[in-house]
Every structure is written in C-alpha cells, then in structure tokens.
Ligand SMILES: Nc1ncnc2c1ncn2[C@@H]1O[C@H](COP(=O)(O)OP(=O)(O)OP(=O)(O)O)[C@@H](O)[C@H]1O
Ligand SMILES: O=c1[nH]c(=O)c2[nH+]cn([C@@H]3O[C@H](COP(=O)(O)O)[C@@H](O)[C@H]3O)c2[nH]1
Ligand SMILES: NC(=O)CC[C@H](N)C(=O)O
C-alpha cells in the first residue's frame with residue numbers, strides 16, 4: 001500500500017511474528033493507518049517514511065542468541081514513539097540497558113497479569129486481568145527512567161513505559177482476542193502516548209486501492225476471478241470503481257461446485273456486475289485430477305487449471321493481446337490465504353491455497369489483489385460500506401478448489417455427485433435451523449477410500465462415511481468446532497443416510513484449529 005498523506009502512519013516492524021498482520025489490523029481498528037515492514041529494513045529507511053509511531057512485533061528468537069534479529073537502538077532515541085510486544089518488548093529492554101534473561105519461567109497461553117501502577121498505558125484497565133503470553137525469556141530489569149506497570153506470578157516486569165520518551169512495551173500479546181483489554185492497551189499507546197489521529201476508516205482502503213489500481217492498469221483491461229464468495233465480490237466491486245466496464249468477471253464452474261451453485265451465482269451476480277462470463281470447465285479439471293489423491297498435488301493442479309481457464313477467457317473476452325499489452329487478473333486473495341501458503345515473513349507452508357501457493361510458475365498475468373492485507377471480517381465491513389447485498393457479504397466461505405479437497409481420495413464424477421447431495425442436505429438443515437450466521441462454515445467431507453458396514457432395510461450395506469465439520473471462527477486463522485444443537489445434527493444424519501445411497505454413516509468432527517485446519521486437505 002502507498003502512504004496516506006492525510007493519515008498518520010504506524011509501522012509494525014516484523015521480527016517473524018505469527019500474527020504481524022493481526023497487529024496491523026488492530027491498529028487499523030483503532031482508526032490509524034498501519035503497514036508492516038521487515039526487521040531487515042534499516043532504521044533510517046523506517047524513519048524516512050515518517051511514521052507517527054512504530055511497533056516492534058514478537059518473534060521466535062531469543063534477544064541474546066547468535067544471529068537473533070536486532071534493531072539499531074537509534075530507533076529508541078529518534079523521538080518517534082515505539083511500542084514493543086513480547087520479543088519487541090525484550091529488544092527495547094535490552095537495547096536501553098535493561099536486562100533480559102532465560103529465567104526458566106516460561107508462560108504459554110492464558111496468564112493472569114497484575115497491574116501495579118497503571119500509568120498511561122494501562123489506565124482504567126482492571127488491576128487483575130487475563131492475557132495471552134507466549135515466551136521463554138523474560139525482562140528481569142527495566143531500563144533506567146522506565147516505570148514498571150505490571151507483573152505476573154513468574155514475570156516481575158510484564159509491562160513498562162517511559163511516557164516522556166514515548167516508549168512503552170508489554171510482554172504479552174495485546175493483538176490476540178484472548179488477551180483481555182488488549183485493544184485498550186494498544187489504543188492507550190497509539191492515542192495517548194503517540195498522539196496518533198483517529199482518521200482511518202475502511203472506506204479509505206477502498207479509495208486508496210481504487211487510486212492504485214487506476215495507476216497500475218492505466219487504460220488497460222482486466223478480468224476478475226469471481227467465485228460467488230464475498231472476497232472476490234468485494235475485490236470486483238473495488239476494481240469496477242477504478243476501471244468501470246474495462247473489467248470483466250469470469251466465474252469458473254470446475255465441476256466441483258455445490259448443488260445449484262452456478263445458477264445461483266449467475267442470478268445474483270448479473271444484477272450487480274453487468275458482464276459475468278460463466279465458463280464450464282468441469283471436464284478439463286476433473287480429467288486433470290484423475291488418479292490424484294495427494295492434497296498438495298490436487299491443489300497445484302487446480303491452481304494451474306484455474307489459470308489456464310482464465311488465460312483462455314482473457315483471449316475470448318478481449319481478443320488477442322496487443323504487443324506488450326499486460327494481462328491483469330483480479331483475485332479476492334486475503335491475508336490468511338497468503339500466510340497458510342507460507343507467504344508471510346518466515347511462516348511455514350500449511351496448505352497451498354490455489355490462488356497463492358497453487359499458482360503455476362509460468363503465470364503471465366499481473367495480479368490485482370486489493371484485499372491481500374485484510375482479514376475476512378474487514379472485507380465484510382468493506383462490502384457493507386460498498387453497499388453490496390447482505391446475502392453476498394455474509395455468505396459462508398467456500399474454498400476455491402471446492403468439493404475437490406473435501407473428497408479424501410481421488411476425485412471422480414460419481415464421488416462428486418454423492419458429496420454434492422450430502423452437502424446440499426446439510427446446508428439445507430443448517431439454514432432451516434436459522435444457524436447460517438452463527439456458523440462460520442460447515443464442510444461436508446467424503447471419506448471416499450473408507451468403507452464401513454451398516455444395516456439398512458434388514459440388509460447389509462458397505463458404504464462410505466461422511467464427516468460434518470461445523471466451525472465457528474473470527475477470521476479463519478483459528479477456529480473451534482461448533483456446538484450444533486443435537487436435533488440439527490440428528491436431522492442431518494438421518495436425512496443423509498436415508499437419502500444418499502452409498503453413505504451409511506455420518507460422523508461429527510470435534511477438532512479445533514489448531515490442531516486441525518478447517519478443511520480436511
Ligand atoms: N469458481 C471460481 N471461479 C472464479 N474464480 C474463483 C473461483 N473460486 C475461487 N476463485 C478465485 O479465487 C479467490 C480465492 O477464493 P476464496 O474462496 O478464498 O475467496 P472467495 O470465494 O472470493 O470468498 P470466500 O472465501 O468467502 O469463499 C477468489 O477470491 C476468486 O478470485
Ligand atoms: O480459496 C480458497 N482456496 C483454497 O485453496 C482454500 N483452502 C482453504 N480455504 C478456505 O480458507 C479457510 C481456512 O481454511 P483451512 O483452515 O482449511 O486452511 C476456510 O474458510 C477454507 O474453506 C481455501 N480457500
Ligand atoms: N512471542 C515472542 O515474541 C517470544 C519472544 C522470545 N522468543 C521468547 O520466547 O521469550
């Protein structure tokens with residue numbers, strides 16, 4: 001993103017934190033514009049961007065370890081306010097003459113913190129509250145001139161500040177929802193210590209992206225990969241604002257969509273986006289997947305076939321490109337797609353989302369991804385502000401590879417038909433129970449290579465099990481299994497086993513994320 005002249009900027013320096021984007025997102029929630037920079041960016045360059053404040057993130061290293069990422073201590077005397085979280089807090093302590101040690105007192109997860117002296121950072125926050133910790137090192141002495149504000153049973157210095165110098169820090173992670181009053185702590189720093197103005201709103205994201213896309217595309221043309229989901233709908237609406245009818249939306253029916261989905265998307269979207277190109281590519285995708293059961297291989301094949309389909313659509317819609325003309329592809333990529341594909345700073349690959357890690361190496365499109373730094377609930381807020389219909393904004397997520405990653409085993413047309421039927425029943429019952437908004441999503445998974453014995457109509461059956469996986473979530477980064485009412489589960493189970501031939505058993509997935517992911521592949 002480009003700098004916002006009318007807004008104060010907060011830079012989050014990333015030391016390999018798991019949740020750096022979450023910090024930036026919490027800052028935006030406090031109505032201050034924020035971006036992330038890697039810790040390798042020299043301090044002069046950080047300061048040259050004229051941030052109103054700087055946040056040092058957490059990270060996996062130990063400050064005194066050889067090769068641990070550090071920061072030039074000039075950052076603490078530059079006059080720009082700095083806030084340290086966890087590793088960032090330890091860096092501030094050690095950089096200014098305090099002490100950090102490996103005390104053997106480790107805290108992971110829920111921890112009770114006691115506020116001894118609220119100061120400015122912890123003003124009006126209950127003296128005892130619960131926070132989320134994840135550290136093995138501890139600050140054992142605060143630097144001179146700092147006031148120690150809080151402690152825990154095993155960490156004597158859990159928060160400190162030096163308001164005159166604009167410096168403060170906490171050992172815990174105020175950015176995660178499990179930390180009580182985390183947002184208040186962050187806002188005390190941003191508003192009361194650093195004096196950041198509260199001017200940023202989601203609408204600014206739209207304006208800024210529209211401007212940027214106009215510059216990027218000039219008088220060129222773009223196609224948008226539109227799935228029927230909220231992310232691509234919002235991305236398309238933003239790009240349409242920027243380049244008008246030089247945008248064409250392309251929906252791919254890869255044969256792994258749900259029952260009636262293509263017709264529904266066509267109906268709903270033609271009203272909002274005049275030109276919707278619907279491509280029937282079922283044979284192409286299913287043939288390409290023949291004989292493949294390994295999940296990453298499936299994802300890569302699906303990612304590749306998506307791009308081949310968009311290339312063909314580009315030529316069909318716009319004709320052959322002129323010499324040197326750039327082909328643009330809009331995707332509704334969000335930040336969680338990027339992290340899981342291993343695209344964050346130092347994060348590992350969990351699964352290759354088709355639109356990020358699953359893209360082929362010979363990609364010729366220049367990508368336009370206006371939502372790449374955002375989380376789903378932020379995207380929904382943007383969608384509402386853009387006036388998109390609420391059925392579109394609140395639609396449950398559905399993965400790009402579709403039912404293909406919900407068949408555990410090889411994807412075949414017969415298996416897809418089975419799963420489509422079971423999935424339609426489960427979704428119908430969830431809607432009937434009025435639970436669509438309470439449940440984040442509810443994959444139905446076909447264990448295609450597993451069979452179990454049943455008895456139906458006094459006869460033996462040897463059919464497949466399906467798994468239903470209802471989950472609740474805030475942003476898909478973490479999730480919990482949803483406690484669906486028993487009578488809803490019962491109706492789903494009875495109907496699926498009665499109505500779907502070949503399925504004689506329904507099981508319920510009761511795993512949170514982590515350790516399980518939402519989808520099974
Ligand atoms: N069937 C499809 N046809 C065209 N593009 C698709 C299709 N499925 C996925 N995409 C592209 O891949 C992107 C990522 O898919 P993803 O499922 O994460 O987002 P979404 O479908 O827009 O929203 P949601 O997460 O709510 O389902 C989409 O934003 C879209 O650009
Ligand atoms: O567009 C997508 N392409 C993919 O390859 C993909 N894989 C998972 N998902 C969706 O992402 C969210 C997190 O899913 P996981 O916990 O299974 O990783 C959930 O909402 C999943 O449905 C995908 N979406
Ligand atoms: N989450 C963190 O930033 C951890 C900091 C440091 N690695 C520790 O264990 O103390």
Ligand SMILES: [Mg+2]
Pocket residue numbers: 227229397398399400
């Ligand atoms: Mg989707």
